[in-house]
Amino acid sequence: MERSWQEKAECANPARSFASAKPTGAEKFCARPSLIELAENLYPQQVNMAISADERVEDPGRVPFAAGLRARLRVLEGTAASRTAGVALLVVILAFLSIYPLSMLLYGSLHSTPPGMAGVFNLDGYQAVLTRQNLVMLLNTVGISLAKTFPSLVIAVLLAWILARTDTPFRGALEVLVTLPFFIPPILTAMAWGMLGNPQVGLLNQLYQWATGSSNSPINVYSYGGVIWHMMQYSIPFMFLLIVDAFRAMDPSLEEAARMCGASRWRTFRTVTLLLILPALSSAAILSFIRGIENFESPLFFGSPAGIRVITTDIYDSINQRSPPQYQYATAVSFVIMALLLLIVLLQWKLLRGRNFTTVSGKGYSPTVMKLGKWRWATFAFCVLFFAVTVVLPVGQLLIGSFFKFFGFYQWDMLTLEHYRAVFGSSEFWRGFGNTMLLGLAGASLTMVLGGVVAYISVRTKWRGRMLIDVMAWLPWMMPGIVLGVGFLWGFALLPHAIPIYGTIWALLLAYISLGTPLSVQVMSSAYSQLSYDIEECSRVHGASWLQTMRHIMIALAWPSFAVGWVLVFFGIMRELSASVLLYSVGSEVLSVVLLKLWTNGNAEQVSVIGLMMIVLVVLFRWVQLKVIKARISTL
Amino acid sequence: MTSGNDQAERRWITRRAALLGLAAGSVVFSAPEAARAEDEWGKLVAAARNEGHVVLYSAFVGLAAHQNLKKDLEATYGITVDILEARASEVRERIRIEQAAGRFAVDVSENGRTTTTLQIEQDHVFDPHGMLPSAGRLKAEFRADDIRVPVFAIVYGILANTRLVKPDDEPKSWLDLADPRWKGKILSDDFRALGGGGVLFYVLEDHYGRDVLEKLAKQDLKFSREIPANERRIARGEYPLYVPVSLTSVPELKGLPVKFLAPREGLPFIGYDLALLKNAPNPNAARLLMEYCIGQKMQQAYANLGLLPVTADPLSGVDPAVAELGKSKLLGTTDPARMDQLLALARQIYP
Incomplete structure (x- = not known):
């Protein structure tokens, strides 16, 4: 019976020693001139096994595995340009999300007036x-x-x-x-x-x-x-x-x-x-x-x-x-x-x-x-x-x-549902809630995908430029939010008018992605650090494409961290105020701005109603997440 | 020959005739003037209706009267109002960068007098608003100029916990805060920051000099910036007194054991101004909005919230307690030119 390439990868891989300074398979992999030689040198058994398995049930019209492997590896070898293009694309994206607003702020720090005003550098x-x-x-x-x-x-x-x-x-x-x-x-x-x-x-x-x-x-x-x-x-x-x-x-x-x-x-x-x-x-x-x-x-x-x-x-x-x-x-x-x-x-x-911090190897564990x-x-x-x-x-x-007219004054005659009625009857609240959900779902998903890619390149490859994208992804985390919000405002406002970002919901989305990317990169980097390189290599050696390997090995094993990162980024977006208040426009109000208005106006009880709603949402999200994690772990 | 009396009578007749002539003349000349102004305003209203939309950036976050403004302008003129609210410096920076980038999205700015003045002097983002019919009804202390139209003011007093401060012990004067009995018992908005704390510091320095502020420094004031939370802390009895509290808090705190005290010297205030943005996309609707805000309906709406109206129009239906406090004497406000200097002094006295 044919074993899938995932099974081959998972069962054929020895557990690695931990906390050692010994180079891993991937490090050797990158250092060697020929991928084909590497595959054959490192995994002769697996390759042989794969060849025999493939030869047994070869699909009509498919090239023999050995030839296919060589072809694939050649393609991989020949994709240095595409890798460079990929890294370059990431550099451009991260430059726009982090370097561009930061460069505005750097200008602000070196100029006597903010961008757009006459002044001198000093x-x-x-x-x-x-x-x-x-x-x-x-x-x-x-x-x-x-x-x-x-x-x-x-x-x-x-x-x-x-x-x-x-x-x-x-x-x-x-x-x-x-x-x-x-x-x-x-x-x-x-x-x-x-x-x-x-x-x-x-x-x-x-x-x-x-x-x-x-x-x-x-x-x-x-x-x-x-x-x-x-x-x-x-x-x-x-x-x-x-x-x-x-x-x-x-x-x-x-x-x-x-x-x-x-x-x-x-x-x-x-x-x-x-x-x-x-x-x-x-x-x-x-x-x-x-x-x-x-x-x-x-x-x-x-x-x-x-x-x-x-x-x-x-x-x-x-x-x-x-x-x-x-x-x-x-x-x-x-x-x-x-x-x-x-x-x-x-x-x-x-x-x-x-x-080496590998703990998740091809060797099955519970x-x-x-x-x-x-x-x-x-x-x-x-x-x-x-x-x-x-x-x-x-x-x-x-x-x-939240059930009394005033916090801290718990008298029977002050019992009320007025705050709940006020919140749930407010069109502004629902508009802010809807926008925040939309931005949260899209923002958290995109942020985690971007963070996952950056972390993968940073942790799992030796590609040129990986350090650069890692640093670029980190930078927004190191800038106080109050100031970074101003950087986004300046940056987006000064874009050419043909780029319709300023004053739209896109400005908020991009700012949220920028703010969340450092967290997503860290979460995914930690997860990838724990995965044995052998699993990935073995999958590739056994014929899986890079995308298949990513989907069935890397994402499958790292997704609990992805899910945790997603929740953290999602709720980070829900709470973010510094950039939101500077970038929102009429119609794109978000929950944090609604909360600011209520708080400033002395409606602390209504703010707590919204806070309690957020807690219910968290419980729901986390419960689903843990249910799914449990189900997944039992299948690993 | 004519007698002296005759001459005097003739002179009187002559003067009377001259005055009558002048009055008749002014009526004759001003009638078309008024009619022309009315006509022009009518044209502006028609143009505003055609624009059908106006955008206001306001530094008064969560002002309930903004909802009245939206509803009324739409119902009366068919003009929709979009209002973007953020804190004073945020509104200022958004306007500045938008103007610098050639993004002319906003028509009217609503901000405190200090910020609006700095915007005029440094950012150059406003155009003259032109004639507004109700501008003549503004109170003497809230005169409009060609850029700024006062719209309302926040007035500040002292908040006392009625369980901790007996009526006889209530501070009657700002100077009473320096009484040793209040040492360690006063919660305060930060004197070193813009806002209520800053304006109180400024006005006290202006009226009484640095000595009083140094005496207050010895009172071990507890500075806290979270104004809504501060008011609740007084109500719970954490401190007997809080300075300065806005009159707008009075309706919101009704039912709690607190009292707004108006010292006899008067109340410091922060005036808010409207101003027309350069290259406003809807300039006619913007001017109509400015006029509407100083009209009786909106002034009434502001007064209902505890804000000080800026026109002399009689208002009805305002909470009597708030109306009474609103009649208090005004002690003064800040001068934008000196504000930063005074904030530096505050940081020096209250390190």
Whole structure:
């Protein structure tokens, strides 16, 4: 009976050693002059097997496999030009999405006036950055971001391990629930935590005082602790989402081998499990750290009253709170930050380069879970505690508050459905919702496809220009959103009028793709890093075309990460405000702009109704996603 | 010979005759003038109807009166109104870059006086609006010029929690905020930023000098920018006082234990202006919109929201409490030329 080329590829491939500096098959593959020689040298058995299989059931009219393989490989060898063209096309796309708006901002940082105004080139913006006060502010910002990234990483890893690799009860439901905080608009959780943890009349402090008889207020969210805690509520589920599939995609035989060699559970976890997910882990930590640097809501809400100043609030002030706005300073500060963040990313690349993190090989495996015995209830309790503190407490406030006339005033005579009626009866809300859904679906899909392609070329090939496209895809993540939005505005407005982007929904779509691409590239890069090169090569050697290999091997194995990335990008689009407010036009209003209007107008309760709707959507999306992942994993 | 009385009487008759003559003359000359103005305005309305559409960029995010404007202009003149709302600096930058790129999509700008003035001086994006019939009815403190048409103003006072501040303890003057009893108990919009905090700082500095602001700095003011959240924090009792609060919050906070206090010296305010964009695609509809906004119906709509009307037209049906507060004396507003200097001073006093 004929075995399909996928089966051949999957069964004929040995598992690779992990965390070694040894070049992989693909690295050898690219270094050698002849693909045919390579196939024959590396996979003589597979080629022979394939030949015999092919010869047995050769389709009429098809060339013999060996000849076909040679022809295909020749085609591959002869497609250097098409590869170059492909990379060039990607460079053009990414240049338009990231370099073009950034070049506008660079101009703004070097010119005394924004584009379109008479002025002179100078370095005043950069000179204004170089002050002692700014240095202190920068250190403050970095400190806060580090202080939230490390504990978040530890908790995220713990949650991911518990929910992906142990037999903790109800872990399917918990996996959805612990991610919910990430999808709630930050302003809502900030408001909820303001009610819970203010030192004067905060509910938690009142509870403490009632329980202890003390008049002290141990919790004060308007402090460094409050800023860090609020940020952590977003970074823990964010990092969890980025690393949980890396845990799930891990071949347990590697850990079993360590255990059989006498390593303790802790040592196995530390030296095998964690090392294997290093790409996912480091990417998640860096993405989260950068987001921490660029975070705006938490320092504004909890930091400003405590006199805590960070770089983003300074940038916001220089654009929105100075008369006239100081674009030159704001863009210059942003480029300084960008340069610093780029150094961190390069450091990560240096750290990971030359190491092999393959965990998914052709050798069949089943992601088994660790039996924890009675300890599984302890891990269950930990997850429930996390869910209770980060979701039940703040979201409970929002849910209860949405049924009362005013948040925090829970009297019977104030019970009302008025906020729900107002939201669901608003044509503006439905228009914004419709536009956001459209942009979210299209934007997330296109972003993930683009990110998938960039990541594939960056991680899986040695093509010339791969580093360039990787860097180009990273850049928008390193530019604070408030400033990047201005870059899009300038860039799109100054395009020739024959290119109909400015003032249309396309402007929003392109901005969202640009903003989401760094995330999609990181998610897909981490996933691709775990896939053995042998699977892909074997598939190709056994006659699958590049597209077939992509579809049946690479996409099939990496798609859980694709799905997670898609959800992250989709909800990123739902929440994005900085670019949206500058690029939307009449008729293309999006949900974040509707939320801004409601919030500014003092309709916090209506904002929470929309926030709750978003939570329902997340639960739905994640439930479907996990159902599908489960179904797929059982078929792997 | 004529007597002195006769002469005096003749002179009086002569003067009376002259005055009557002048009056008759002015009636004779002004009647066609008024008729001509009316005729011209009629032509403008007809042209506006033909344009059938107008686009407004507004820096007042979520202003409910915009819905009235849309409905009324469509119902009365068949003109559809598209309104794009964003924050002041965002609206300014969108207009500037659109004009620089030759994208003439917007007809009218609605922004605060400071930003509008900077747009006139630095961006050069406006055209004169020409004659507007209702411009003569604007109050003395809100005069229009050839570019700016005042449309409404936001007035600011003090918000007090009625459970924490007894009526006798309520601050009666802005200077009362410096009373040691309020140390650590005042939540404030940020004095170092544009908006309510910035205008209060400016006006206090203008009236009382730097000393008062330094005394206030010793009061350990808690700055917070999230205005809607700040008002709720006062209502919940986190702080007894919040400065400055907009009168527009009064209708929204009805039912909560808070009170708007109007200090005796008067209330700082931020005026909003309309201005006609250069190369506006619908200039006639734009002028009609500007006229409509200073007409009685829209001024009434603004007043209902707690905004200060800019015309002297009598208004009815406004919430009595809001109407009473709206009658408070105006203390002053910012001068765009000095604003940045004052913000720098605020950063110095409140580092």
